[in-house]
Amino acid sequence: MRRVRDMMRSRAGELLKDGAVTRVLGWKSGEFYYDPTPSFFDTEESLDELVYNGFSAAMLSKYLIEATKKEGRVLVFLKPCDTYSFNHLLKEHKVDREKTYVIGVGCGGMLDIEKLRALGVKGIESMEELGENLVIHTLYGDKKFARGDVLLEKCATCKGLEHKASDELAVPDELWEWETSDRFARVSELEGMTSGERFAFWRGELSRCIRCNACRNACPVCSCNKCVFDNPRSGVIAKANADTFEENMFHIIRAFHVAGRCTDCGECSRVCPQNIPLHLLNRKFIKDINAFYGEYQSGESVDGKSPLTEFRTGDVEPGIVHERGGA
Amino acid sequence: MMLKLSIEKMGELFQRLAEGRKLYLPLDRGGQVDFGPWTPEAKVRLDRLKTIKSAKDFFFPQTENIVSFKRQGKDISIIENRDAEEPFVVFGVRGCDARSLDVLDRVFLCDPVDSFYKARRENGVVVSMACSEPEETCFCSIFGIDAADPQGDVVTYIIGDFLYWDERTDKGRALTETVKSLFSDASGDSSLVERSRGEIRDIVSRLPLCSLSLEGFDGSALKEKFGSPLWSELSQACVGCGTCTYVCPTCQCYDIQDFDTGHGIRRFRCWDSCMYSDFTLMAHGNPRKSQVERFRQRFMHKLIYFPANNDGMYSCVGCGRCVAKCPISMNITKVIKALGVEVNV
Numbered sequence: 001m002r003r004v005r006d007m008m009r010s011r012a013g014e015l016l017k018d019g020a021v022t023r024v025l026g027w028k029s030g031e032f033y034y035d036p037t038p039s040f041f042d043t044e045e046s047l048d049e050l051v052y053n054g055f056s057a058a059m060l061s062k063y064l065i066e067a068t069k070k071e072g073r074v075l076v077f078l079k080p081c082d083t084y085s086f087n088h089l090l091k092e093h094k095v096d097r098e099k100t101y102v103i104g105v106g107c108g109g110m111l112d113i114e115k116l117r118a119l120g121v122k123g124i125e126s127m128e129e130l131g132e133n134l135v136i137h138t139l140y141g142d143k144k145f146a147r148g149d150v151l152l153e154k155c156a157t158c159k160g161l162e163h164k165a166s167d168e169l170a171v172p173d174e175l176w177e178w179e180t181s182d183r184f185a186r187v188s189e190l191e192g193m194t195s196g197e198r199f200a201f202w203r204g205e206l207s208r209c210i211r212c213n214a215c216r217n218a219c220p221v222c223s224c225n226k227c228v229f230d231n232p233r234s235g236v237i238a239k240a241n242a243d244t245f246e247e248n249m250f251h252i253i254r255a256f257h258v259a260g261r262c263t264d265c266g267e268c269s270r271v272c273p274q275n276i277p278l279h280l281l282n283r284k285f286i287k288d289i290n291a292f293y294g295e296y297q298s299g300e301s302v303d304g305k306s307p308l309t310e311f312r313t314g315d316v317e318p319g320i321v322h323e324r325g326g327a
Numbered sequence: 328m329m330l331k332l333s334i335e336k337m338g339e340l341f342q343r344l345a346e347g348r349k350l351y352l353p354l355d356r357g358g359q360v361d362f363g364p365w366t367p368e369a370k371v372r373l374d375r376l377k378t379i380k381s382a383k384d385f386f387f388p389q390t391e392n393i394v395s396f397k398r399q400g401k402d403i404s405i406i407e408n409r410d411a412e413e414p415f416v417v418f419g420v421r422g423c424d425a426r427s428l429d430v431l432d433r434v435f436l437c438d439p440v441d442s443f444y445k446a447r448r449e450n451g452v453v454v455s456m457a458c459s460e461p462e463e464t465c466f467c468s469i470f471g472i473d474a475a476d477p478q479g480d481v482v483t484y485i486i487g488d489f490l491y492w493d494e495r496t497d498k499g500r501a502l503t504e505t506v507k508s509l510f511s512d513a514s515g516d517s518s519l520v521e522r523s524r525g526e527i528r529d530i531v532s533r534l535p536l537c538s539l540s541l542e543g544f545d546g547s548a549l550k551e552k553f554g555s556p557l558w559s560e561l562s563q564a565c566v567g568c569g570t571c572t573y574v575c576p577t578c579q580c581y582d583i584q585d586f587d588t589g590h591g592i593r594r595f596r597c598w599d600s601c602m603y604s605d606f607t608l609m610a611h612g613n614p615r616k617s618q619v620e621r622f623r624q625r626f627m628h629k630l631i632y633f634p635a636n637n638d639g640m641y642s643c644v645g646c647g648r649c650v651a652k653c654p655i656s657m658n659i660t661k662v663i664k665a666l667g668v669e670v671n672v
Contacts, residue, residue, distance in 0.1 A: 031535060031664075032463060035656035038564040058655050063564070117651075118358065122376065122462045123530070139530060140460060208359060210380065210389065212600075214568035214654050230604050235587065237605065240390045242586045242595035271654035273379060273570050275359050 001129055004106050005052040007170040008077055011103060013044045015075055021101050022072025025063055027056045033127040034113045038063060040074075052077070054129050057110035057152055059267055061085040061095075062220040068099040076100055079107040081154065083164040084263035084299030085220035090165075091302050092261075094223050104163030106171035109147055109155040109178050114275060116150055119143075132176050148178050153279065154266025157183035164300055183264065187283045206248040208274040211240045215251075215268035215278050221258045221298075255281035260289055260308035263299035292316045329517060330492040330503070330510035337490060341365050341418075343506045349415035351385055353378050362417065373419050373485065376462055377648060381576030382417050382424040386447045387431060389573070390597045393443075393583065397591040408593075411446035416502065418454040422477030423467045423646035425455045427576035429478075430633075430642050434579045452502050455479030457527060464647030466536035466660060472644060475527035486523045491516070536647070536660050542668045546635025553627060557665050562622035564655045569600030571649040571658065572625065577642045580606070601625050626662045 012024045028039035029051040036051045038058050059082045067074045078086055083104060089095040111134060123139030134150060136143045148156075158180045163169060190198055216222045216229070228234050229250065241247050255278075264286060268278040289296055293307035293315070332340060344350045345365050354363040355370040361379045363369065395406040428448070435444035455477040458465070467474055476482065480499035484491040491513055494503045513520075531537055544552070572578040582599040585592045599606055601624045604613060615621045633642035643659055650658045664671045 030656050031660060035650075037656045037661070039560075040563060058564075113651075122460055123534075124463045125535075139463070139533060205357065208356060208361070208379075210569075210573045212569040212573050213603075214566065214570045217566040217568040218654050232605050232608060237582075237584065239582060239584070239599060239603075240597040242390050242392060242584075242593045242597075243588075246586070271566075271568070271570075273574055273652040275357075 001053050001108055001175075003172040004170055004175075005050070007172070008052055008103065008105060009047050009050055011168070011170065012041065012047055012050065012075055015101065016042070016044055016047075020073070021075040023067075023074050024050070025060050025067060025074055025076040026050045027052060027058070027060075027077075032124055034111075034124070040067070052105060054108065054111040054134065054147070055113065057154075057270055059085060059218075059220060059265060061089060062218070062223070064089065064095045064100060065223060068096040073099050073101055075103065077103050077105045077170075078163065078166070079105055079110075080161050080163050081107075081159060081263075081265055083166065084159070084297070085265050086165050086299070087302045088221060088261060088263055088299040089223065091299075092223065102166045102168075104166035104169045104171065106169075106175045107155075107161060108176040109158065110152045111147065111150050112152045112270075115152075116145070119145070119150070132178075147176065151178070152266065152270055153277075154264075154270060157181055159183075159264065159297070165302075184283060184287050186277070186280055187287050190280065190284070203248065205276050206251055207244065208276055209247060209251070210274060211247065211250065212273060214271040214273065216254060218267040218271040219254075219258065220265060220267070221261045221263065222254070251276075251278060251281060255285060258282060259285040260296075260306045261298055262286065263297075292320065328494065329513040329520065330507070331489045331513035331516065332492065332510050334485070334488050334490060336509060337371070338367075340490070340506060340509055341371070342367070343509060344416050344418065344502075346505070347414070349413060350418060351382075351415060352418040362419075365418075373456065376421065376458055376460060377464075377646065377651065379648070379652075380574055381427060381646065381648070382420045382453070383427060383431065383576045385415060385417050385451055386428065387435070387444055387579065387581075390595050391443060393594045393596055395591055395593050409443065411443045412450060414450045416452045416454060418456075419483075420453050420455040420477070420479060421458055421646070422455065422472045422474045423465075423644040424576050425453060425478045426467070426470070426472050426644045427646075428453065430577040430637075430640065430644065431579055433637050433640065452481070452498050453479045454481045454483060454499075454502070456483045456485070457524070459485060459523075459527065461527065461530050461534060462647065463535060464650040465531070465534055466539060466645035466647060468531050468534075468537045468645070469539050469541055470641055470643065470645050473528070474531055475524035484520055484523060486519060489513075491520055493520075536645075536650075539660060539663050540668050540670050541630070541641070541663065542670075544630040544634070544641070544663070544667065545639065546631060549627075549631050549635065552631055552666055553623070555666055558623045559619050561657065561662055561665055562619045564657055565602070565618050565622050566654055567602050567604070567618050567621070568654060569598075569602050570652050570654065572600040572602060573598060574648040574652050576644055576646055576648075577629070579642075601628070626659060629659065630663070 015021045024041040027036035028049050034055040061082050125137045128135045132147050134145045262282040266279050289307050296307050350365040351362045353360050353372045355372045360372045360375040392408045395408050397404045435441035458474040480496045482493045494500045580599045581596045583596045585594050629643045
């Protein structure tokens with residue numbers, strides 16, 4: 001990852017100097033190793049603070065909506081999975097491609113600080129990523145983990161290391177590659193439950209929701225100019241409701257709204273302070289769309305219609321719900 | 328008087344504390360640790376330093392019924408449905424959260440007194456716990472909080488195989504009376520407790536964020552801080568979610584809403600967030616139109632306006648939840664560093 005960072009700094013410096021780009025969208029180093037913040041850099045000197053490591057998970061694609069409204073061209077670093085969301089934003093004309101310059105950055109899988117904390121890591125002083133291992137120096141002693149054991153959920157079920165959009169790549173040869181697992185396995189498990197069990201599962205998970213709206217705000221597909229939940233006159237304002245079921249509906253409505261558009265980037269679950277597996281709702285829709293309309297991956301390309309915006313005579317009828325045993 | 332109890336007997340203690348009142352303590356719910364009501368089956372997690380939300384919930388819940396209205400024909404009946412009168416104990420409150428109640432008291436107990444909050448404060452007993460293993464996200468000491476000797480009605484310590492119990496207030500003494508028979512006298516162990524306190528303070532002194540200086544953050548710096556050009560850079564990545572405000576033990580802004588149940592109205596109050604676009608919405612719109620202004624508001628409130636109006640008391644207790652939970656890792660410590668004195672850089 002350090003190799004990638006060095007490549008990023010040097011190319012960004014050159015492009016800024018040439019005037020090919022006006023500013024650079026990347027990640028800025030924080031207090032600890034695990035807390036880089038998305039940031040714009042507009043001078044070569046400021047690039048000293050540009051970082052890229054196993055905790056650069058925060059996706060930059062969505063920031064381009066606002067960034068490309070401004071003058072000039074912005075250089076953005078996209079990990080392979082971030083390029084899907086980038087394409088989706090282009091498809092919906094939210095981002096002006098002409099005002100972007102994309103450097104696809106190699107990815108060795110992003111790490112989950114919450115998983116590390118759950119494994120008892122506390123008092124972190126520094127970290128080192130050494131090949132397939134992560135070494136953490138803490139006030140309470142050193143700890144070593146295999147990357148594969150502490151990957152973010154979205155990375156454990158990675159869609160692949162190919163960039164679906166880029167102007168150039170910063171991908172060194174020796175990046176660590178890992179075994180991925182089936183992203184629909186957990187969805188299948190939920191499908192195997194009775195409706196009562198499934199209802200109880202989701203009521204339990206969603207009962208932890210604090211209505212912070214982090215899932216919605218981080219979602220690259222939630223890009224409405226004004227969300228219905230931000231409209232006080234809608235009656236479904238984006239704050240905790242007196243009724244817990246109303247609360248849960250927020251997530252159901254959001255899942256419906258992003259169906260057929262969700263790129264399965266996993267940001268919703270990553271940013272959830274309560275660790276609610278929100279991606280499972282989206283994956284259920286993706287799995288069903290694949291089954292009903294043929295394999296479709298949102299954001300794989302900019303062109304073409306998506307299954308839910310295209311009508312074909314062979315499309316499934318609403319009765320499919322009953323045929324599959326639903327109510 | 329210091330008392331002690333074998334760790335093995337904690338279940339009995341919880342049973343006793345839960346008799347005739349609610350007992351809230353850190354519980355594991357689906358792998359996440361948060362305060363919740365104790366039951367014999369509950370998985371108690373006192374080993375986890377930071378619950379996701381703070382103990383604030385029990386004094387100022389995220390949603391709270393105010394009143395209900397029911398309409399039948401031309402009649403409207405008003406139904407009282409407040410539930411702030413239940414006695415409860417909240418156990419395992421860390422020093423930061425215990426101090427946060429002082430901050431909330433300033434807001435809710437000044438004139439006009441918030442009767443909901445007041446009732447919950449009167450009905451609640453705080454049993455705090457010293458932090459045996461502070462984390463890198465902690466910075467309570469810069470606000471003068473001692474993680475080794477928290478405030479509370481009763482202060483507890485887990486040392487070795489024992490829970491030490493130290494009553495501090497009349498409320499605490501009354502609570503102690505109800506559980507005293509489970510404990511034995513520990514006045515001979517005071518050096519042990521003192522040693523443990525020393526160890527905690529030693530760790531705190533080595534935490535990276537505990538060296539932050541708050542110099543220059545006070546009412547006199549209002550104009551200078553407000554007008555700083557750094558706000559736009561600090562806030563540029565903010566996604567405008569409410570995570571920092573909702574995990575915060577001192578954030579106290581709320582909204583009042585009517586929920587149409589279809590056969591009546593439930594009027595309730597719920598936490599609001601200055602990060603939201605409809606915060607303090609008026610007829611002409613939100614007075615803070617951009618995320619830069621909303622972001623600035625949160626930190627100006629905590630570090631400048633609140634201390635200026637409350638004898639220098641900051642409305643941050645350094646619990647570090649926002650540090651751990653912000654989706655893009657922007658937080659008050661980065662703000663203090665950027666806007667504060669040279670020594671912080």
